[in-house]
Amino acid sequence: MADSERSVRQWRHPEKRNRPDNPPRRKPPWIRVKAPNSPTYFETRDIMRSHNLHTVCEEAACPNIGECWSQKHATMMIMGDTCTRACAFCNVKTGLPNRLDPDEPENVARAVKTLGLRHIVITSVDRDDLDDGGAGHFAEVITRTRAEAPNTTIEVLTPDFLGKDGALEVVVAARPDVFNHNLETVPGLYPQVRPGARYFTSLQLLAKAKELDSGIFTKSGIMVGLGEDRQAVHQVMDDLRAADVDFLTIGQYLQPTPKHHPVIDFITPEQFATYEQAARGKGFLMVAATPLTRSSYHADRDFAALRQRRRDLA
Numbered sequence: 001m002a003d004s005e006r007s008v009r010q011w012r013h014p015e016k017r018n019r020p021d022n023p024p025r026r027k028p029p030w031i032r033v034k035a036p037n038s039p040t041y042f043e044t045r046d047i048m049r050s051h052n053l054h055t056v057c058e059e060a061a062c063p064n065i066g067e068c069w070s071q072k073h074a075t076m077m078i079m080g081d082t083c084t085r086a087c088a089f090c091n092v093k094t095g096l097p098n099r100l101d102p103d104e105p106e107n108v109a110r111a112v113k114t115l116g117l118r119h120i121v122i123t124s125v126d127r128d129d130l131d132d133g134g135a136g137h138f139a140e141v142i143t144r145t146r147a148e149a150p151n152t153t154i155e156v157l158t159p160d161f162l163g164k165d166g167a168l169e170v171v172v173a174a175r176p177d178v179f180n181h182n183l184e185t186v187p188g189l190y191p192q193v194r195p196g197a198r199y200f201t202s203l204q205l206l207a208k209a210k211e212l213d214s215g216i217f218t219k220s221g222i223m224v225g226l227g228e229d230r231q232a233v234h235q236v237m238d239d240l241r242a243a244d245v246d247f248l249t250i251g252q253y254l255q256p257t258p259k260h261h262p263v264i265d266f267i268t269p270e271q272f273a274t275y276e277q278a279a280r281g282k283g284f285l286m287v288a289a290t291p292l293t294r295s296s297y298h299a300d301r302d303f304a305a306l307r308q309r310r311r312d313l314a
């Protein structure tokens with residue numbers, strides 16, 4: 001067995017198809033969104049297709065796709081459409097991924113240029129099969145995109161690279177504007193929701209990114225409605241502030257299929273406002289907390305505000 005294959009098997013978890021069915025709950029009125037139908041939505045979709053790119057917008061069945069793509073805002077998902085982990089909230093398929101596409105950095109860069117973006121979010125599947133967890137590929141995508149579209153600010157939303165030595169350093173050295181890594185949920189729910197990850201590994205990754213480059217903006221997010229209690233959400237906020245994270249996002253978890261973790265609660269907009277207020281009080285530079293918040297939702301607008309906030313405080 002190749003080392004890469006062994007690594008994947010080690011980190012593979014029970015297939016999603018073996019999980020019990022949890023019929024999705026009916027969404028409350030504050031979650032409903034309009035079906036996408038604007039010409040710009042279809043233009044964005046065509047650019048993604050013609051450059052052979054995957055987006056998390058589609059793979060994750062994101063409810064905001066109509067709004068985001070109508071503003072040419074998309075989150076590109078690099079390193080394929082197959083993930084080496086099987087998180088209980090995520091709609092991306094699990095398995096042994098294909099080899100990296102050497103043309104992908106250039107394709108991403110060209111698509112960013114064609115879309116004429118001010119800000120791009122680049123994420124990936126987990127690639128525990130690769131020696132560097134995919135860090136080198138991330139760095140190449142950043143470098144090529146910077147060369148092709150020098151006025152576009154770049155946000156990366158990375159996996160934890162399994163904590164592999166030197167992986168984070170490679171990504172940070174490529175100088176993304178924002179380093180984002182989501183905690184996804186409170187620590188007590190990791191065994192059910194994010195079984196291949198460790199809460200403190202993720203926290204350390206965020207803290208280290210800021211240590212490596214104090215000028216970088218760091219960002220993290222969680223989903224709520226997975227069964228967490230409020231005190232645990234406040235603990236996550238404190239842990240992220242201790243890791244010097246600048247920007248926190250909190251959004252409602254939505255169950256993609258009956259095989260995924262059920263929605264335990266639909267959190268009300270009022271409770272989101274309470275979380276936002278508490279997080280601001282704890283010192284984050286920016287907080288986005290609404291039912292439809294996703295880590296990349298309004299990322300371009302929020303990055304401009306984040307940068308301005310830091311300037312104001314300087």
Ligand code: SF4
Pocket residue numbers: 056057058062063064065066068069073074075294295296297298
């Ligand atoms: S919120 Fe993020 S993932 Fe969802 S459609 Fe917008 S850019 Fe894509």
